Amino acid sequence: MSMNNQGRPTGTGTSGFASTSGSALLPNEPLLFEIGDTEHSGVDLPDATITNARLGGFERKTALDLAGLTEPEAMRHYVRLSRLNHSIDSGMYPLGSCTMKHNPRLNEKMARLPGFADIHPLQPVSTVQGALKLMNELSHWLMTLTNTSAVALTPKAGAHGELLGMMAIKAAQDAAGQGHRRIVLVPESAHGTNPATAAFLGYSVKSIPARTDGTVDVQAVKDALSPDVAAIMLTNPNTCGLFEPQVIEIAKAVHEAGAFFYCDGANFNAIMGVVRPGDLGIDAMHINLHKTFSTPHGGGGPGAGPVVLSAALAPFAPVPFVRKGANGLELVEHEEDQSLGRITAFQGQMGMYVRALTYMLSHGGDGLAQAAQDAVLNANYIKARLGQVFSVPFPDYPTMHEALFDDSFLAGTGVTTLDFAKALIDEGFHPMTMYFPLVVHGAMLIEPTESESKQTLDRFCDVMEELALNAKAGNAARFTAAPMKAPRRRLDETRAARSPILKWERPAETLKAAE
Numbered sequence: 001m002s003m004n005n006q007g008r009p010t011g012t013g014t015s016g017f018a019s020t021s022g023s024a025l026l027p028n029e030p031l032l033f034e035i036g037d038t039e040h041s042g043v044d045l046p047d048a049t050i051t052n053a054r055l056g057g058f059e060r061k062t063a064l065d066l067a068g069l070t071e072p073e074a075m076r077h078y079v080r081l082s083r084l085n086h087s088i089d090s091g092m093y094p095l096g097s098c099t100m101k102h103n104p105r106l107n108e109k110m111a112r113l114p115g116f117a118d119i120h121p122l123q124p125v126s127t128v129q130g131a132l133k134l135m136n137e138l139s140h141w142l143m144t145l146t147n148t149s150a151v152a153l154t155p156k157a158g159a160h161g162e163l164l165g166m167m168a169i170k171a172a173q174d175a176a177g178q179g180h181r182r183i184v185l186v187p188e189s190a191h192g193t194n195p196a197t198a199a200f201l202g203y204s205v206k207s208i209p210a211r212t213d214g215t216v217d218v219q220a221v222k223d224a225l226s227p228d229v230a231a232i233m234l235t236n237p238n239t240c241g242l243f244e245p246q247v248i249e250i251a252k253a254v255h256e257a258g259a260f261f262y263c264d265g266a267n268f269n270a271i272m273g274v275v276r277p278g279d280l281g282i283d284a285m286h287i288n289l290h291k292t293f294s295t296p297h298g299g300g301g302p303g304a305g306p307v308v309l310s311a312a313l314a315p316f317a318p319v320p321f322v323r324k325g326a327n328g329l330e331l332v333e334h335e336e337d338q339s340l341g342r343i344t345a346f347q348g349q350m351g352m353y354v355r356a357l358t359y360m361l362s363h364g365g366d367g368l369a370q371a372a373q374d375a376v377l378n379a380n381y382i383k384a385r386l387g388q389v390f391s392v393p394f395p396d397y398p399t400m401h402e403a404l405f406d407d408s409f410l411a412g413t414g415v416t417t418l419d420f421a422k423a424l425i426d427e428g429f430h431p432m433t434m435y436f437p438l439v440v441h442g443a444m445l446i447e448p449t450e451s452e453s454k455q456t457l458d459r460f461c462d463v464m465e466e467l468a469l470n471a472k473a474g475n476a477a478r479f480t481a482a483p484m485k486a487p488r489r490r491l492d493e494t495r496a497a498r499s500p501i502l503k504w505e506r507p508a509e510t511l512k513a514a515e
């Protein structure tokens with residue numbers, strides 16, 4: 001077996017893929033260039049009759065160095081590549097904070113309807129009335145579920161939604177002559193995007209400590225409030241998986257100080273259909289459709305982070321938005337009155353809107369509430385079962401949609417949280433979220449979601465318990481060497497990000513042979 005310049009072993013050939021046994025992933029996949037060769041072609045075209053004269057001297061002088069592949073070769077390459085990675089479609093994906101839930105195939109079917117999939121953002125609105133109706137209906141659902149006055153659909157991720165929500169708050173305060181408010185309060189357990197958003201808009205960030213029970217210290221919020229505070233950015237349920245018991249008191253204090261309440265709604269899966277954030281006093285909240293409403297995410301795929309707004313912020317909502325007009329639905333595309341303008345080129349992620357609304361309509365309001373309750377039940381089941389072996393940093397409250405453990409059970413074993421997570425890969429599970437939230441040392445955040453069955457949860461817990469007991473029994477090597485069954489071992493992720501190899505070069509010996 002030789003290595004090419006990408007560090008991939010070559011020469012395994014396509015027949016090296018027989019091994020699907022065991023719980024780990026498949027071995028290496030060669031590049032397309034290594035599978036095919038320039039001598040063959042997967043297509044059968046008539047010889048070109050274009051004469052060189054018509055190309056003005058720009059015709060190729062050398063052969064096009066592209067590998068020809070048959071359709072089955074190309075297809076198998078991509079299918080095999082897809083199997084080199086964990087995915088929610090291939091097994092449990094218990095990442096906390098990210099809500100990796102099942103993406104129902106009905107959503108995919110609807111998103112592929114030609115009337116949704118094949119339209120163009122610049123088409124005349126008279127020809128896309130159905131798409132606008134869908135956006136309108138999705139907006140209605142989002143506002144109803146949150147009890148808010150307006151929604152901006154266009155943000156393309158949760159972080160983008162945070163930016164928009166904070167821009168709306170800034171616009172409202174500037175309009176009210178409150179532009180001197182330059183401080184944003186952020187609890188120390190917050191997702192990194194919260195302080196990053198505030199800093200990006202030029203605010204200074206003031207950190208609010210957590211109490212020992214994992215909830216936000218209300219007195220600390222009150223003490224930090226002043227006429228210079230623009231807003232608080234609070235996550236509820238918070239990143240420790242706990243519903244903030246004093247969230248209404250916090251909202252009241254924030255409003256009394258003339259500030260706004262931005263809620264990070266990434267954890268809405270725990271409360272959708274059960275609690276309306278508007279009733280808690282929030283002014284703006286992003287909803288990650290790609291988390292809560294079952295649209296696919298990961299691998300940099302598209303997301304959608306609509307932001308709901310309270311009546312106070314509604315006038316500052318961005319364009320475009322959909323409105324009922326004399327000739328049906330219209331797309332309001334130009335700034336009106338106090339609108340803060342446009343934050344995306346077109347109308348946002350249409351495919352995600354279709355998937356999210358399909359999920360809502362197929363569940364109904366009661367079904368969404370049931371999904372939230374089942375997600376909470378599953379997380380508490382994991383907390384109860386694994387709490388026997390793992391250390392639970394915040395035992396006082398029942399957990400919401402995710403269960404948080406810390407690494408104190410690993411003390412003295414020589415196994416780190418990272419090693420433990422890598423060992424889980426060998427057992428066929430995607431690791432949980434590690435080292436987040438930062439307020440907990442060696443955090444392990446597990447979110448099972450409602451779509452996992454009790455059998456799956458039990459198998460996951462069995463594996464987790466077995467690993468924990470094995471680590472305590474002194475078998476550190478199993479962990480420090482893991483993953484052993486995955487196609488890649490431990491990657492130098494920093495180097496991969498900083499000096500990626502983006503160009504394939506034909507190995508010297510084959511270049512020679514081709515001459």
Ligand SMILES: *Cc1c(COP(=O)(O)O)cnc(C)c1O
Nearest residue numbers: 097157158159191193264266303
């Ligand atoms: C995922 C997440 C975000 C950011 O959302 P993206 O869609 O990834 O930009 C913000 N806050 C919390 C708590 C999250 O889990």
